[in-house]
Amino acid sequence: MNRMSAVPFDVRLMNITATVLFMGCLAAGVAAVGWWLMRYPAFNIGRIVVEGELVHNNAVTLRANVAPVLKGNFFTVNLKAAQEAFEQVPWVREAQVRREYPNSLRVLLKEHVAEAFWGPDTGTGLVDNTGKVFEANLGELDRDGLPRLQGPEGSAPRMLQMYRLLAPALQPLDVTLDGLVLDARGSWQLRLDNDAVIEAGGGGTEDVLQRVQRFVRTLPQITSQYKRTAEALESADLRYDDGYALRLKGVTTGSATAAGARPRR
Template sequence: MTRNQPTAVVPFDVKLMNITATVMFMGCLAACVMAVGWWLMRTPAFNIGRIVVEGELVHNNAVTLRANVAPALKGNFFTVDLKSAQHAFEQAPWVKEAQVRREYPNGLRVILKEHVAEAFWGPDTGTGLVDKAGEVFEANLGELDREGLPRLQGPEGSALRVLQMFRMLAPTLRPLNVGLDGLTLDARGGWEMALDNEAVIKLGGGTAEEVLQRVQRFVRTLPQITSQYKRTAVALESADLRYDDGYALRLKGVTTGSSAAATPARARR
């Protein structure tokens, strides 16, 4: 009959030596890994040597972008800060959004999205533009690829609201054969339109629906007024729609007596 062999007891000092050896091995391994990592991060082989720029570029050139942004990139393939790189590309004129990712072994791939200008923003002397999402940006106006953009103005942060109102009002004017050239929102919430025949129309305040109703009433009844003076809407010089029961208007060439000034007419519902 076989008896169980007694279990050998490892002395404490041997255990301590084994633990020490393991710790030293792990420490050496970690040091080696750190050394390799240090070498990888600093070897010239991993310097950023290639930047691929993609996207529908209308106002930017990939070569110029690379030349302008590359000096601002710090580090190599492993250490470059992608957020900083993204910010550097988004500082370029017309760039709305940039996505940057690494491409092994020493490259970056950048996907750009440009602003699409929908209107001028701010005073005539400014260089502000607003895109179709209502975002305001600055750009060289000489690079515009569209003509006849309207001019929108309003308090800070109101660009999207003004753009939405413009989109609502512009189609309403088509029956008059005049275009909406500009729209302004003042600090008190009052609206003012500028037409492409240089007429200025005060719309007053209120909700978008209330303003729209006043403009629709104006468009519906204006031909009746202008026809009395053998004029069309093109002769409109100014109008004030802020009345509850009608509006006041002024027509070019309509005078009284020897006065050279146009006479305001009053239209009611």
């Protein structure tokens, strides 16, 4: 005979009831302890340790700005919300937040490193060294001579990459690349520190770079004929298959291979 079936029904019922009551009491006890832990003053966030290479922010100001928006204690604070709160602070690019028992948060911050201005001359946008666009107080810039990039939304990483290729390519002419413009059709325009404008056309990165390199190699041959230097450059149009047209201060000419050709976008 089955041993369970030999136990009277009322006894089995009492055992089940006792087990249920025990488990309920245990759960209630755990909940009570959890409730006490989450509200015990010793576990309130009492310290926020800020680390990282901070140039435009300081730990004291960061703690003062972010601490009031943090909700909960060591156990209940939302780390994702805390991270987002720190990343809302100007110049902060990335924040990593973790708990440190019993009542601390440790925050590792990375700031934006500005590489260029972004958008129109009146804007306050900047592009950091990763190609991310951010807003900041331009009076807090710690670098002079940043170029300006202007292009469609989402094009900042590509434009920063192009700038890093073209700026050194122009160095033999002893001119500085002050800005880049990328229009909606994918055509590039270079703006130099002497206010000269170079139309570099469209295509892939390598296509544009090759046009500019060809221009840099051959321009001194033309300027020397007119007893001028690259500083005399006013504008150039590189959108030709086999040459380019240019304007020098007081002189209008074009490369021999560009004569009669039509520029392409």
